Amino acid sequence: MPNRWASLMVEKAAVGICLCKWDGRQFMVEEANPAFFQIIGYTKEELGQASFLSFLSAEYRDWVLKRPEFFEYDEVLFSEERWTVKHGHQVDVELSLRETVMDGVYYYIMVVRDVSDKKWILRQGTGYEVSGTLTTKFRFTDCSLHGPLLDLQRKDLLAQPFLSFVGSKHLLQVRHSLRQALLSASGFSMALEWVHNHRQADMEFRFQPLLNGRQEVTRIAFVGKCLANGQTREPSGIAVTLRMLMAERRMTATRLSELTGLSMGTISKMRNGKITNPHKYTIQCIADALGVPITELWRD
Incomplete structure (x- = not known):
């Protein structure tokens, strides 16, 4: 050669x-x-x-x-x-x-x-129907099916973009959240409708952008599981707004924690919609740190 x-x-x-x-x-x-x-x-x-x-x-x-x-x-x-x-x-x-x-x-x-993506997926535990990684253009680079899911096969996932499996009800929100995750390098969770061959399943996904040594997002790791008994977990309005404001300012959860004095756990739960009715003082601290009126995040 x-x-x-x-x-x-x-x-x-x-x-x-x-x-x-x-x-x-x-x-x-x-x-x-x-x-x-x-x-x-x-x-x-x-x-x-x-x-x-x-x-x-x-x-x-x-x-x-x-x-x-x-x-x-x-x-x-x-x-x-x-x-x-x-x-x-x-x-x-x-x-x-x-x-x-x-x-x-x-x-x-x-x-x-x-192999940061594989290690992150392993840390999420078990019970997921699908896991893998996406490119920054939201195409599958790797994926694994851990159980029956709408008669999908691995080759079906690799052949199409991730967003082609998202139901129309959540498509714009998922696309927006993934784009914001690329900007902020912050993970998030979201419930969405997963569609294939005219069949659908309500699922919850976790997404985590992964950085290289240059602090550049190179891919997005994800895990997804079916929600039992029709359970839904839509993110609260505060969660969506908070993620958007942080992404616009390129502010990490670590930096927001430093500016507000709130714990990383509290901020993470608010970003992922797990705290839906936070104390007004908490919202005021976040609004001050982000430089927005409290009304951007709080509705009496």
């Missing part, structure tokens, strides 16, 4: 590829492709010749340092880690290390894949 094709494959790969040199104490980063720098958030100039160990949480670092002792030539070591990258952002990754020798020097080829 010509060298230019090999270079092109590395350059355009969707996974991070990095060449490290082991100096007896550290895995020093020698070269890396764009996907690797996207995962960690740093540019090549910012990173310099740093060790990838600096991305690891302290609990993993000592363990990783012992690994070269167990390498045999051409052996591949697989691992799952949580990296702390630029600005303290944490990314769940799968990585593999393979030893090789060039010009008498030992190097390690590292392949890194961001």
Whole structure:
């Protein structure tokens, strides 16, 4: 294979590829492709010749340092880690290390894949009929069906945009909420009607935008479950308005918590419609932080 094709494959790969040199104490980063720098958030100039160990949480670092002792030539070591990258952002990754020798020097080829979406889905527990990830254009990049759902198959989901399965009653609201989630990088829950082949099911979805090391939303993880016995959970008017105002101001839940003194739990529940009748003082604090009249959020 010509060298230019090999270079092109590395350059355009969707996974991070990095060449490290082991100096007896550290895995020093020698070269890396764009996907690797996207995962960690740093540019090549910012990173310099740093060790990838600096991305690891302290609990993993000592363990990783012992690994070269167990390498045999051409052996591949697989691992799952949580990296702390630029600005303290944490990314769940799968990585593999393979030893090789060039010009008498030992190097390690590292392949890194961001699996934050899969880890988030696992943390949501069980009982969901469907889960997966969407692109920022709301197309499925991955999905799994965990039970019978309107006779759907995985290939049906991958062939069409997510919004094509949303009933007309909720379509505009879902599209708006997903767009706002991209702007605010904040997750939300929503009840909606799921439609396929003239059949429908009332479902509740959770959506979570996922960031790379550059604080860019790269995809949206989701889980969806059927609501039992026709149960509905429409978000309150306050929840929809709060999400919209926060998105317009690019304000995160963390920042709003700092400005208001309210807990992250309270703000999260209000954004997701789980607190439908908050105290007037709470609304006033939020309105002041957002720079809007209380009447934007409160109706006597």
